[in-house]
Amino acid sequence: MRAITSWGRLSDNSHHVVDLVDAREASLLQNLVGSGAGIAYGNGRSYGDACLNSGGNLWTTRGLDHLVAFDRVTGRLVCEPGVLLKDIMAVTVPMGWMLPVTPGTQMGTVGGAVANDIHGKNHHAFGTFGDHVQHIRLLRTDGEIIECGPDNRSDWFAATLGGIGLTGLIVQVTIQLRKIPSAWLETESKPYFDLSQFFALSDQSEADWENTVSWIDCLAGSGGRGVFMRANFTAIDGRGNEQSQPKNKVKKVPFVPPVSLINQWSLKPFNHLYFWRNSRKTGRSLAHYQPFFYPLDNLHDWNKLYGPKGFYQYQSVIPREVGQDATAAMLTEIGRSGQGSFLSVLKTFGNRQSLGMLSFPRPGVTLALDFPNRGKDTLNLFDRLDSIVREAKGRIYLAKDARMPRDLFEAGYPRLGEFLKYRDPGISSAMSRRLID
Amino acid sequence: MQKKIVIVGATSAIATHCARIWATSGQSISFTLLGRDIERLDRVATDLRARGQHVTVSTQTVEFVNPVVIQSVVDQIELNGHTDIVLIAHGSLGDQAKSQSDLTFNASELEINAISPVLYAEAFAQHMDKAGKGTIAVIGSVAGDRGRQSNYVYGAAKGLVTRYLQGLQHRFAGTAIKVVLIKPGPTDTPMTAHLKDQGVRMASVETVAQGIVSAVEAGKTVAYVPGKWALIMLIIQHLPNFVFNKLRI
Numbered sequence: 001m002r003a004i005t006s007w008g009r010l011s012d013n014s015h016h017v018v019d020l021v022d023a024r025e026a027s028l029l030q031n032l033v034g035s036g037a038g039i040a041y042g043n044g045r046s047y048g049d050a051c052l053n054s055g056g057n058l059w060t061t062r063g064l065d066h067l068v069a070f071d072r073v074t075g076r077l078v079c080e081p082g083v084l085l086k087d088i089m090a091v092t093v094p095m096g097w098m099l100p101v102t103p104g105t106q107m108g109t110v111g112g113a114v115a116n117d118i119h120g121k122n123h124h125a126f127g128t129f130g131d132h133v134q135h136i137r138l139l140r141t142d143g144e145i146i147e148c149g150p151d152n153r154s155d156w157f158a159a160t161l162g163g164i165g166l167t168g169l170i171v172q173v174t175i176q177l178r179k180i181p182s183a184w185l186e187t188e189s190k191p192y193f194d195l196s197q198f199f200a201l202s203d204q205s206e207a208d209w210e211n212t213v214s215w216i217d218c219l220a221g222s223g224g225r226g227v228f229m230r231a232n233f234t235a236i237d238g239r240g241n242e243q244s245q246p247k248n249k250v251k252k253v254p255f256v257p258p259v260s261l262i263n264q265w266s267l268k269p270f271n272h273l274y275f276w277r278n279s280r281k282t283g284r285s286l287a288h289y290q291p292f293f294y295p296l297d298n299l300h301d302w303n304k305l306y307g308p309k310g311f312y313q314y315q316s317v318i319p320r321e322v323g324q325d326a327t328a329a330m331l332t333e334i335g336r337s338g339q340g341s342f343l344s345v346l347k348t349f350g351n352r353q354s355l356g357m358l359s360f361p362r363p364g365v366t367l368a369l370d371f372p373n374r375g376k377d378t379l380n381l382f383d384r385l386d387s388i389v390r391e392a393k394g395r396i397y398l399a400k401d402a403r404m405p406r407d408l409f410e411a412g413y414p415r416l417g418e419f420l421k422y423r424d425p426g427i428s429s430a431m432s433r434r435l436i437d
Numbered sequence: 438m439q440k441k442i443v444i445v446g447a448t449s450a451i452a453t454h455c456a457r458i459w460a461t462s463g464q465s466i467s468f469t470l471l472g473r474d475i476e477r478l479d480r481v482a483t484d485l486r487a488r489g490q491h492v493t494v495s496t497q498t499v500e501f502v503n504p505v506v507i508q509s510v511v512d513q514i515e516l517n518g519h520t521d522i523v524l525i526a527h528g529s530l531g532d533q534a535k536s537q538s539d540l541t542f543n544a545s546e547l548e549i550n551a552i553s554p555v556l557y558a559e560a561f562a563q564h565m566d567k568a569g570k571g572t573i574a575v576i577g578s579v580a581g582d583r584g585r586q587s588n589y590v591y592g593a594a595k596g597l598v599t600r601y602l603q604g605l606q607h608r609f610a611g612t613a614i615k616v617v618l619i620k621p622g623p624t625d626t627p628m629t630a631h632l633k634d635q636g637v638r639m640a641s642v643e644t645v646a647q648g649i650v651s652a653v654e655a656g657k658t659v660a661y662v663p664g665k666w667a668l669i670m671l672i673i674q675h676l677p678n679f680v681f682n683k684l685r686i
Binding site: 001002003017019021022023024063066067068069070072077090091094095 | 450461476477480481483484487488490627630633634636
């Protein structure tokens with residue numbers, strides 16, 4: 001038995017860990033059957049309980065980390081599920097190819113990216129990770145192998161994209177990469193002083209800017225203030241520019257502090273300072289893709305900063321029609337509670353539905369905030385945020401969730417009934433028991 | 438100029454990660470991967486071809502303990518061109534308790550971890566001696582530095598490798614032939630999954646592989662990876678018995 005945490009570090013329960021290493025299906029199958037249901041675990045970057053199975057089996061996929069093929073002419077990549085997004089980028093970026101969609105970290109696995117149908121700052125232009133997956137090979141715990149893609153058994157494909165690992169073990173994925181002119185982006189940042197300005201900036205930017213995102217001061221109240229950032233890949237090579245060099249020096253949070261270092265005393269001054277500094281240094285500059293897309297990847301174990309009790313992330317998406325009002329209402333609740341973190345992101349999604357039955361992205365605006373776990377206070381705040389999301393007909397991201405009530409899940413994911421037909425009875429997770437079973 | 442790298446035991450996690458670092462270094466490299474299981478070797482070969490821009494890879498199944506086979510395999514490899522680097526990485530982290538009760542198992546553990554790697558090293562040394570250049574790198578272990586109750590069968594085998602390589606280093610001192618002994622500390626690989634369950638803290642295989650490739654490229658004589666193990670083992674080697682015997686390590 002091994003103590004396992006997910007990214008939020010809310011629990012460290014024992015799991016019976018089976019490390020998958022041999023990629024042959026006969027060997028994989030042997031590991032999946034026999035001792036009860038389990039769930040695949042990649043690099044533990046989902047925040048809540050999607051990748052956990054307390055007391056039960058956990059099938060780790062990091063040993064399944066081999067590339068199977070990479071076509072340098074077409075940009076088609078075939079790989080095993082335990083490959084890190086980072087490792088793909090390290091191989092393909094020097095050849096002018098890149099994963100079209102990545103989240104705010106490249107430390108996740110390909111299997112995790114599929115199972116959570118992750119999105120990035122370019123959702124309005126590139127959709128979700130699943131929009132670029134051409135093929136998935138799925139191993140069911142009864143030994144059946146299902147080959148599926150957007151045009152081939154597309155029902156299985158739609159169930160598996162965003163299906164939080166519940167349809168079978170993903171054993172191989174084919175991804176169409178995208179061409180990039182260089183590893184550099186031309187970026188521009190602009191402060192905004194209320195939500196109308198944020199929405200105006202988003203609307204103006206979506207046509208011409210491939211990436212948009214904003215940092216929001218979660219304690220600023222219903223008005224909301226923040227820094228809007230947008231970026232496009234550029235052919236200008238930034239290597240000559242000292243300032244914009246990616247810092248490859250990795251730092252590590254060396255231990256778990258006894259209390260969260262992100263708290264009511266540190267948060268407000270930090271947010272003031274951050275806003276004040278960034279609202280003054282606006283304008284265009286060059287940025288390497290790594291610090292732009294993955295600002296925290298060089299600070300290993302940053303999740304430990306939240307102390308021994310861990311933290312929650314609350315990420316919702318609200319339909320655009322009510323997006324501004326609902327976001328304002330949520331910010332009011334959060335401002336009143338005094339809880340939150342520096343890591344607060346507000347972004348609009350593009351006007352497209354996701355392929356996956358349980359995929360998170362949908363047209364609207366998404367707000368993502370970290371909250372140090374302060375027990376009942378934090379959970380009560382979430383209940384109040386839930387009512388706003390429920391009323392606005394929004395949904396909460398499964399990859400981040402550790403606590404949403406079942407009715408909110410069911411209301412937010414109307415294709416759940418359809419999804420259930422594709423579940424693998426030999427697979428179970430803490431999340432599936434909490435929300436589905 | 439193309440570099441020729443031979444890896445014995447190429448499907449081990451540490452060896453695979455070393456090969457990936459070389460494959461993506463931008464150098465032109467021809468790999469020869471040796472191992473027992475052709476399917477697993479081909480999986481590594483395919484991975485390296487996908488990663489490297491200037492890489493060719495061939496695979497070959499081999500017998501690890503038969504000296505006649507080792508000699509002919511290495512002679513054959515050398516017929517196709519001189520080897521620049523050989524990384525000898527195979528081994529088995531066998532069950533200590535089983536080795537104590539089952540002498541046949543014990544003997545096979547000693548053979549695979551001690552005799553086999555040094556015979557491979559000697560076979561490559563014959564050819565490098567003639568060519569006057571080359572690098573022989575062998576993955577030993579910190580376990581070879583002092584016999585400990587928890588794994589002295591493995592440790593003794595690695596200790597033999599240590600002495601043998603010292604001899605080779607002495608023999609080739611002052612030549613262009615480098616003999617590199619690598620001593621990884623506990624590393625997070627499939628071979629050590631049981632240690633993880635016991636809560637042992639381990640270095641990531643990427644970190645260890647990076648340390649190995651740097652040591653090999655630099656032609657170091659002994660490299661502890663991560664480096665902190667040099668200090669830890671220095672202390673453990675010099676603990677007086679009255680202290681050491683109280684430790685259950």
